[in-house]
Amino acid sequence: MTTMRLTGYADKFGVHPGDTIQFYVNCDGPSEYKVEIVQMINGDTNPRGPGYIDKPVEAAVNGSYQGRKQVIHGGSYAYVPDAKPFHVESFTLQCWIWPTAPKTHPRYWKHGPQGLVTKWSNECGYGLFINEEGCLELRINEHRITTGVPLRDHAWHFCAATFDAATGAVTLIHEPQVVYALDPEIAPVEASLKVAIAHAPVPVALGAYVERLAPEDPLAASSKPAGVVFAGKYNGKLDSPRICNRALSRAEIEMMKAGAQPGLTERRNAGPTGKLSECIVAAWNFSVGIDTLTCKDEGPYRFDASLVNCPNRGMTGYNWSGQNFDWKHAPQEYGAISFHDDDVDDARWTSDFAWVVPETGVKSRFYAAKLTTSEGDEEFIPFWVVPRVGQETAKIAVMVPTISYMAYANEHVACNAGGAELFVYRVPIMQQQNMFLSEHREYGGSIYDTHTDGTGISISSRLRPILSIRPKYDHFLAQAPWQYPADLHLIYWLETMGYDYDVFTDEDITYDGLARIENYNVIITGSHPEHNSGTQLDALHNYTQRGGRLMYMGADAWYWVHSYHPGYEDKGRGVVTEMRRCESGIRTWRADPGEYYHQSTGELGGMWRFRGRYLHSVAGVGMSSEGFDVSSYFSRTPDSLDQRVAWAFEGIDYDEKLGNFGLVGGGAAGLELDIVDTMLGSPPHTLTVATSAGRHTEAYLLVMEDFGFNQQGLDGTTHPRVRGDIAYHETPNGGACFAFSSIAYCGSLPWNNCDNNISRLTKNVLDRFSMDGPLPAPPDSAFKHRGRADYDPTPMEHRSRKERGEPLPA
């Protein structure tokens, strides 16, 4: 198989006409590559479908470019530029740590020592480390002093080291916070070193150390600060790091645990004493500025540290009491930062080319910079041309679920998690992108993955090559396209059917609100808009309440709470998104106690459902089950004959199998499925017009938030809620929602050159929803009082097909 020698990303997802989009390319091997801007039409290579299709775009940027290697300086840390107060003769270093991978496998991708609090490089300087054997280690120049005691992983330890240059006395302290009955005592290590510290002109690093200064190195070029290669990226929590410029007594070390409290008077603060204050070089307090990328130094020099690659903040500290669960209410208990050796917030590559999108002549569509070499390499960098607010060019708009694309960005689940096979119900298939990522962990993972140390990933950046947002990419979950390439099924259909449309991204609606969408007659979603910001849901609600029409083309949407990190707004909109997997929902990892609140905004993470915003309240349906083996089809229900909605089925017989074909699982009803549930937010007047009830395999399982007690009978062969319901309801002022309730649905649109009953149903809905003005009013008889749980089962219109004497055909 080919290795991926071309990778790249752009500085924007959505670009307005007249604006410039920058592209960053790693070309590792070939001397040059060719760039073509293309419009993306279809990304699925399945031989049963239309195949891969793009359309060349005339662009000034098209041409050949010289290749160069660019690499990612991954792993999070904090740094402070070199300064004279750090050039100490004697010192005390101290901190609390909660290491997650103190000792790694010799073949682990970053096997080696890990830096904790360091002013050390190339055998010069001083610092606290975890050594290769997983033991606390003090380094002074080329000297190593260790306890020789392995640090227990996933446990708090207090660590300190003192060095007195005058006497040569060295002390190294390792004190576990919790000591078990059979733990040997760890005595402080005493040593003598008659040396003078040689100071290198390197930054202080927290959670790393400086490997070298290398201004010409591609790795250093993508580092921050540029030109400095940091190594020894620490995995775990760090809390309350301190540097003092003399060897403190044990009592003084205890006092310094409380940190610097400047301006001691008879009326304020508790210390440290004036004498102790005189020796403080730095005393960082990570509980301040949790929503920023700065670690506040409360010492006299204000050595605020800059965070790189966005480690987790709002993490419980060594002193968390378990009484407060929101860092905003007890910040002093959230003084830990959780670092990971595979965090990445920005690849920080050098731009290779830029395209100024013409003001006219380039429609609002899906595009990509298509990169190729004469040796067969190929890479796509997707982007979207989005009209400015007020300059819309169509009545129809596609809302590109870019937050969801970011949540799934560079997903590793098939490779990381052996259990992946249990939920896909077959042996997963990895693509070349997965193979590349399995080796290049510096490209970062998805919010479905765990970090290389096993903790959950809750942060995703778009400023890195995202190899899952690519055409010609089948996802292991579906053995078919998923997310971006699956949404291209919809785009292929819109293009084939001759619709004119605009596109915009989740970023656009999050930042612009209702203004972004209010001039369209209908908004069409992607196949799986699972991850959403609050302002996005607000905008959709306001839109449908004011007469807008929403076509929800998939399933498992409006599920997870997302926040864009404000620390990256200088780099553009929506650069870094955050999501914490909290108390329920489909979770590939689970946030730890006390860590449910987002570091970026302070809002409670998890499912929108548990924020009181039921999934079903957005478009009428909500996720009820998922399974990933094969898909099935829908059957019409009596509700589909109701004159409120019968127009949607013109040209479709009552007993037709709806979508027993398709490019995703072989049917329109599959992967993840939504149902109508008026108890969970579906409007009481919702019509369920078709259902796939009873047709799913045992691989399909009820979502865990819908049951409270483990039990048999939760799969598609037995549980009645394992089904998809296609649904319709009216909203005020002539608006409406149509929900197709299956991720696989769009995979049926292209079947037979778009000549099929799924295509017909979708066309009927889109033609009506895109008309100008309010939709025709429902008949007077439709206006009546309806309960949520309460209903009268006796009228004929509330009975099943069987009770009416009209069972489904075989």
Added chain:
Amino acid sequence: MEPIPKKGTPERQRLIDAHKACMDSMKGVAGNSVLLCETPGDTTVVTGGVHADPVLKRVLLRMRGESPKGKLIVICTRVDAEWRIARLSGIRGVPPEFVGDKVYTDEQEIQHDIFLMRLDELSDSYGFPEDYHEGWKRKDDNWPIT
């Protein structure tokens, strides 16, 4: 706990035959399940396989629950054209390694060959007390969590 049927037993052969029939019937489907398509390549009606054979179902679940280290996986080496068998390393940053040279031109057939390999590789006492080890206390109990 469902033991892995021993070599040479009629039960083992029955599972192999059932699995093979399902994989053959799934050819052409953009997905896969150990079920029998009434019309090959068409999931309108699927029966048999794991829905009809509880032993086949449980043996497959045991296989699927294996820990990542050394676990067999499929690698697509040419999009929609070629596939090969590999093993996961179980170590972050160490990519899977190919097993053998066989190149498959069908994404369903390879599933059956992996089934056969696993039948041979898994011990019949797997999951029983005689297999208990220290790792069972530390999430290394042969049933990976996600």
